[in-house]
Structure formats: C-alpha cells, structure tokens
Amino acid sequence: MRLIVTTFVGVVFGFLIGLCFPKLSLTKFSLSTSILTAIDFKYTEYTKLGPSSSTLVSHPVGNNGSSANVTLKKVFLLSTLMQIWVPSNPRGAERLPPGIVRAESDLYLRRLWGKPSEFSGNFTILLFHYDGRTTEWDEFDWSKKAIHVSVRRQTKWWYAKRFLHPDIVATYDYIFIWDEDLGVEHFNAEEYIKLVRKHGLEISQPGLEPNKGLTWQMTKRRGDREVHKETEEKPGWCNHPHVPPCAAFVEIMAPVFSRDAWRCVWHMIQNDLVHGWGLDFALRKCVEPAHEKIGVVDSQWIVHQSVPSLGNQVMT
Numbered sequence: 279m280r281l282i283v284t285t286f287v288g289v290v291f292g293f294l295i296g297l298c299f300p301k302l303s304l305t306k307f308s309l310s311t312s313i314l315t316a317i318d319f320k321y322t323e324y325t326k327l328g329p330s331s332s333t334l335v336s337h338p339v340g341n342n343g344s345s346a347n348v349t350l351k352k353v354f355l356l357s358t359l360m361q362i363w364v365p366s367n368p369r370g371a372e373r374l375p376p377g378i379v380r381a382e383s384d385l386y387l388r389r390l391w392g393k394p395s396e397f398s399g400n401f402t403i404l405l406f407h408y409d410g411r412t413t414e415w416d417e418f419d420w421s422k423k424a425i426h427v428s429v430r431r432q433t434k435w436w437y438a439k440r441f442l443h444p445d446i447v448a449t450y451d452y453i454f455i456w457d458e459d460l461g462v463e464h465f466n467a468e469e470y471i472k473l474v475r476k477h478g479l480e481i482s483q484p485g486l487e488p489n490k491g492l493t494w495q496m497t498k499r500r501g502d503r504e505v506h507k508e509t510e511e512k513p514g515w516c517n518h519p520h521v522p523p524c525a526a527f528v529e530i531m532a533p534v535f536s537r538d539a540w541r542c543v544w545h546m547i548q549n550d551l552v553h554g555w556g557l558d559f560a561l562r563k564c565v566e567p568a569h570e571k572i573g574v575v576d577s578q579w580i581v582h583q584s585v586p587s588l589g590n591q592v593m594t
Contacts, residue, residue, distance in 0.1 A: 384449040385425060397423060401467060402450070406437040435551040444541040453540045457531045461487075461581030470534075470578040477505045480539040480571040481561055483528040485579040494523045499579040507573035522559045526568035530554045532580060539564050 485499025516524035542564035562568035
C-alpha cells in the first residue's frame with residue numbers, strides 16, 4: 279500500500295511539474311523499465327509533440343555547465359506520451375521519423391537475377407497501349423526492356439495523370455510524352471537533351487518536318503539554327519509577341535518537360551482529359567519567363583505521320 283501511495287503521489291507531482299514547465303531540457307535519466315518504453319532519441323530539447331507543433335533541437339549542456347555535443351541515447355519515456363510528428367514530411371508520413379521516409383519512387387526496372395547493369399541506361403521507356411496489343415512489340419529488342427501498360431481506349435494524358443506522378447518521375451531529368459504516329463529517323467534523344475540544356479529550355483519539342491501539314495508556324499522546323507523560341511503567325515493570332523502561338527508554345531503531340539516543369543504541368547491535367555487540345559496554350563503558366571524557357575529544337579526533328587488511330591475508335 280505504501281508503494282502504491284508513493285507511486286500515485288509521484289505521478290501527480292510529475293503531472294503538475296509538466297504543467298508548470300511546458301518545455302523540458304533533457305539530460306540523461308532513467309526510470310524503471312517495467313512501466314516505461316525505451317526509445318532512441320537524438321533530440322535534447324523538445325516540446326510536447328502534436329499535429330500543430332514541431333520538434334525543437336538544441337545542443338545539450340554538460341554537467342560542468344558548458345555546451346557539449348552529446349547524442350542522447352536511450353531516453354525512457356512513457357510510450358503513451360510520445361508521438362512523432364514532423365510537418366515537413368510528405369502528407370501521410372508525418373508520424374514517421376524523417377530518416378526512414380522515402381517520398382519518391384521511380385520507373386527503373388529491378389532484376390530478380392543477373393547483373394543490374396543489364397537494365398541500366400539513360401532512358402526508361404514506357405509504352406501506353408490503348409488497343410490492348412502488346413506482344414507484337416516483342417520483335418524489337420528495346421521493347422523487351424520497356425515497361426508496357428495496357429488499358430483499352432484511353433489516351434496518353436489519361437495514362438500520364440495516373441502513372442507519371444511527379445514523385446514517380448522525380449529521379450528523371452526530362453519526361454517525353456509523345457504520340458504514337460511520329461517518325462524519329464532524324465531524331466537522337468541524347469543530342470536533343472544536350473541542346474535543351476544548352477538553351478535553357480524547360481518545356482520543348484523537336485521541330486516538325488515542314489513538308490507535312492502543319493497547324494502552327496511555331497513548331498515548324500527551321501534549317502538554319504539549333505533552336506527557336508518565337509515566330510510570326512497570321513495577323514491577329516497573337517496579341518503580344520511573347521505569348522502563344524507566337525512564343526512560349528509547343529504542341530501536345532511531342533512535348534518534353536523538365537522535372538520541375540512537369541511537377542507543375544501534371545497538376546493541370548484533368549482526370550478525364552482525352553486529346554488535350556488547349557493544354558498547349560496553358561503550359562506557359564508553369565515556367566517563367568515562358569518565352570525564354572519554352573522552345574522548339576530545330577536540329578533534332580521529327581515527322582508527324584498523321585496516322586489515324588484513336589480517331590477511328592469508339593470512345594466509351
């Protein structure tokens with residue numbers, strides 16, 4: 279009975295001390311392990327943790343009164359009183375210690391056997407299949423190392439919204455989101471990236487072969503330069519030389535986004551977006567100044583073959 283009374287008085291006294299001193303600087307202390315849980319901490323000063331508070335960290339003070347760079351180990355606290363809450367963690371991971379949080383994934387393939395280098399490379403290829411036909415691509419060696427995602431009667435923007443979240447592609451410098459009817463005989467991806475970096479383009483596309491039908495003058499390939507960022511359109515089409523379609527403009531058939539630009543653009547893609555017409559005029563909202571960071575790479579060009587595909591399918 280004496281032990282019970284003493285314990286009860288001690289708990290009440292400790293509770294009152296806690297109310298009087300909301301901040302407690304910790305040195306080394308230890309209580310009976312029969313009622314306490316051992317937790318490893320590197321914090322030496324903290325406030326009561328909760329959803330609206332953050333952890334405060336400072337250097338401990340040694341026994342002689344001088345500052346000591348000591349890592350506190352094995353601090354024993356009542357487990358019911360301690361919660362981890364780090365507001366800087368990603369949403370959903372606030373209660374996890376920052377050291378174990380992995381906020382990003384990627385699209386790199388991981389082999390179950392063999393050498394990891396067999397799948398390494400500068401590019402990861404994803405094929406989004408809207409017709410359900412995936413095995414026909416096996417005749418190409420590169421396709422065997424690609425990622426194939428097949429959902430019938432969906433367009434690339436539907437796929438991009440669901441499979442290319444910015445946290446998934448955060449390990450990649452650039453994201454190519456291209457249509458299926460593009461001729462790439464005159465295109466080299468490595469050289470293209472070099473030119474994009476050289477000219478500071480955050481959003482870009484290869485120039486289009488001028489012999490094919492064109493919708494916009496801005497995306498027409500010019501044979502006398504590496505890159506162009508502006509053009510002249512029909513009278514009245516541009517109310518300012520630095521706005522689309524005279525500048526800050528690429529088409530949606532073959533855009534290339536930097537990591538930072540894609541993190542913004544992804545949020546503009548609607549869940550039910552089909553062809554994406556009109557998105558090309560809004561891309562400039564994601565970079566600043568847009569007329570300098572959006573452009574067309576002329577020395578690496580593609581051919582728009584205009585092969586009817588989704589247009590002949592019943593979209594239901």
